[in-house]
Amino acid sequence: MRRMIKFCVIYDEKQNIQEHWKENHGMDDAQIVDLYFARDESAITETKNKYQNMCFLIAHNILYNREDSEECVNDTWLFTWNSIPPKRPSILAPFVSKITRNTAIDRYRKRNAQKRMNSHMENIAGEVEKLGSVISSEIDAYLRRKEIVEIFNDFLQGLSERDRDIFIRRYWYMDSIKKIANRHRCGESKIKSVLARSRKKLYALLKEAGYAG
Incomplete structure (x- = not known):
């Protein structure tokens, strides 16, 4: 979490x-x-x-x-x-x-101390687990580095307008998959596919920059 x-x-x-x-x-x-x-x-x-x-x-x-x-x-x-x-x-x-x-x-x-996360938050946590292992407890130090900010900016700017909106709605606003699917008038499987592809692209950029093994 x-x-x-x-x-x-x-x-x-x-x-x-x-x-x-x-x-x-x-x-x-x-x-x-x-x-x-x-x-x-x-x-x-x-x-x-x-x-x-x-x-x-x-x-x-x-x-x-x-x-x-x-x-x-x-x-x-x-x-x-x-x-x-x-x-x-x-x-x-x-x-x-x-x-x-x-x-x-x-x-x-x-x-929710000592309790299991609700399914919505648990799902989001699971989706970014791999990325979370790259950007872990040293996040404050990373944020002070111009390079990591540029990586994320390049990543977002490289997405289509639709994919960028989907990514931000999920990981900033923490919208449900269903809500995002309704917003874009498509199936939930499509949204999951877009998010998976975007996370893979972000991970590749982080790996290329030396932030992932």
């Missing part, structure tokens, strides 16, 4: 999350960030109005519980308030979605 979670946060969020989320109406992100720096509490309201649905979706895909997901999203606004400043994200979507996902994962771990 831990390796799966770490695997899911590696790619360049700023470049890819924004284009996969259409809830971009409302105040401009830069203006909202300015409100945070001014310690104006309307910053939270503006962030909530713009990104609440996205954050709830991410939390619910991990927790499968409405009350827990809503609490997780509420925690996101507090963490965001406490993080900005000093941080000044240029795009809020990846910033708040990462907070939501990490908060939901922490809640999931506490709720």
Whole structure:
């Protein structure tokens, strides 16, 4: 489970999350960030109005519980308030979605301590087990290396628009195979095939760069 979670946060969020989320109406992100720096509490309201649905979706895909997901999203606004400043994200979507996902994962771990993962999370963990063995506990060190970020960017940019969307929906938003299949109007076996092919391609790139044996 831990390796799966770490695997899911590696790619360049700023470049890819924004284009996969259409809830971009409302105040401009830069203006909202300015409100945070001014310690104006309307910053939270503006962030909530713009990104609440996205954050709830991410939390619910991990927790499968409405009350827990809503609490997780509420925690996101507090963490965001406490993080900005000093941080000044240029795009809020990846910033708040990462907070939501990490908060939901922490809640999931506490709720399921000593228990078996639910089948949805277990399936995702199984899918990325091989990649997780490559990108293991040294993930923070890897993220500091420009090379590993470039590998993931090259990987995502090398995918077709459809395959990239499928990959991100599965491993960032943690959507179910069925939900992704409905989104792309195809069978679940097709989605599984696309994901398997994408994981194989990513593993090959990591191996070529010396990150896999």
